[in-house]
Amino acid sequence: MGRAPCCSKVGLHKGPWTPKEDALLTKYIQAHGEGQWKSLPKKAGLLRCGKSCRLRWMNYLRPDIKRGNIAPEEDDLIIRMHSLLGNRWSLIAGRLPGRTDNEIKNYWNTHLSKKLKIQGTEDTDTHKMLENPQEEAASDGGNNNKKKKKKKNGGKKNKQKNKGKENDEPPKTQVYLPKPIRVKAMYLQRTDSNTFTFDSNSASGSTSQEKEESPVTKESNVVSEVGNVGEESDGFGFFSEDHDLVNVSDIECHSYFPTDHGNLQQLYEEYFQLLNMDHGQFELNSFAESLLD
DNA sequence: AAATAGGTCAACCGCCCGTTG
DNA sequence: GCAACGGGCGGTTGACCTATT
The missing domain is CATH 1.10.10.60 (Homeodomain-like)
Known part of the structure; x- marks a missing residue:
């Protein structure tokens, strides 16, 4: 059907969010609340897709997010x-x-x-008992059929992804x-x-x-x-x-x-x-x- | 020490569905 | 009834990390 993208992708940022972007988004939502995701980036001064903003808020910035180990x-x-x-x-x-x-x-x-x-x-997947669990596990490689893409070790750029861990708490x-x-x-x-x-x-x-x-x-x-x-x-x-x-x-x-x-x-x-x-x-x-x- | 394999998870993509006009 | 829109969802990707060789 080819639905139009949720927003124009031209000129929009992708990839990891910067602290500045996080701050802008958080500040905007604190002031105006959630919703209106499509227009939110523009109003908040973000060069992001509305969906990306929503996802970032829902999965990372929301104050009620409980991060860390699963009990x-x-x-x-x-x-x-x-x-x-x-x-x-x-x-x-x-x-x-x-x-x-x-x-x-x-x-x-x-x-x-x-x-x-x-x-x-x-x-x-099926929740059926396995006959040869070890084999299953081995054949799966613990990887959920996910194809592994290997990358060069590449620069260890700063990444916000682990900033929580860096606190070492x-x-x-x-x-x-x-x-x-x-x-x-x-x-x-x-x-x-x-x-x-x-x-x-x-x-x-x-x-x-x-x-x-x-x-x-x-x-x-x-x-x-x-x-x-x-x-x-x-x-x-x-x-x-x-x-x-x-x-x-x-x-x-x-x-x-x-x-x-x-x-x-x-x-x-x-x-x-x-x-x-x-x-x-x-x-x-x-x-x-x-x-x- | 360097290269590689394996693991983690934030973010993206595209589809679906409910709402609205 | 229909199309457009906004939001939500599940699947997938890929950057980065750690462990192993």
């Missing part, structure tokens, strides 16, 4: 959700506040699919007590006073007062912490038994992620039961769609 329980939930929903990353991300679909997708492709194959748990996790929920992806909304709040209505039933509060300052909600995660979880057990409680100094990220085993189990079971209602794909799709209602 074992998140890991497990991703696996389970993937088994139910397939590659519907945005839906899965919607269950993991602070995580983006892109992050989860990357995490799946680079960690989980490989891990599951090695464990022989299942075919990560290990990613930290801070977890908030879950509110009674049917969780929904958290959307940042603008209030009349140009402050941002999380639209966690559907996610947590928060009051308007709560909304006035920056999530980052909601320290009172901090009730527990989860182990620093980069380590392997044991994969398919619901939680890793030996997963350590954390060290407060390792905590930083904020989340409403339910850390309680029971909550996660409940969430999963809720999904599972719905999927077992024997209503076929139509119901599955309806259910999936309903997740974000």
Whole structure:
């Protein structure tokens, strides 16, 4: 059909965002809110495609983004959700506040699919059990069929990509007590006073007062912490038994992620039961769609 | 020390879908 | 009903990093 590109590509910047661009985008959104992506770059003084701005904001600049290691329980939930929903990353991300679909997708492709194959748990595409998991893993090369392009080592130009790492502060996790929920992806909304709040209505039933509060300052909600995660979880057990409680100094990220085993189990079971209602794909799709209602 | 293989993840691309006029 | 538009999504790419040879 050849739809016209979302914007004229002529003269637009591509590639990694510079700190200056980030600042411009952040400043503009803080002042005017999200949306109007097509006209946003021009108004914000950015030589970027609107989609690129949206992506940068959604995946990197949003203040509620939880960067860093995926907790074992998140890991497990991703696996389970993937088994139910397939590659519907945005839906899965919607269950993991602070995580983006892109992050989860990357995490799946680079960690989980490989891990599951090695464990022989299942075919990560079909979720069927593998007969020869080791072979599968080996043949796959842990690369998800991704063709590897090798590049010359090239200049080690400064790259913003790892600037977080350069801080050398290990990613930290801070977890908030879950509110009674049917969780929904958290959307940042603008209030009349140009402050941002999380639209966690559907996610947590928060009051308007709560909304006035920056999530980052909601320290009172901090009730527990989860182990620093980069380590392997044991994969398919619901939680890793030996997963350590954390060290407060390792905590930083904020989340409403339910850390309680029971909550996660409940969430999963809720999904599972719905999927077992024997209503076929139509119901599955309806259910999936309903997740974000 | 240099070259290469393998891994990670930000960003792009193109399609799809809901909304609007 | 239709086309254009805006936004969202999943798949893919490629720059950069680390580990290994």
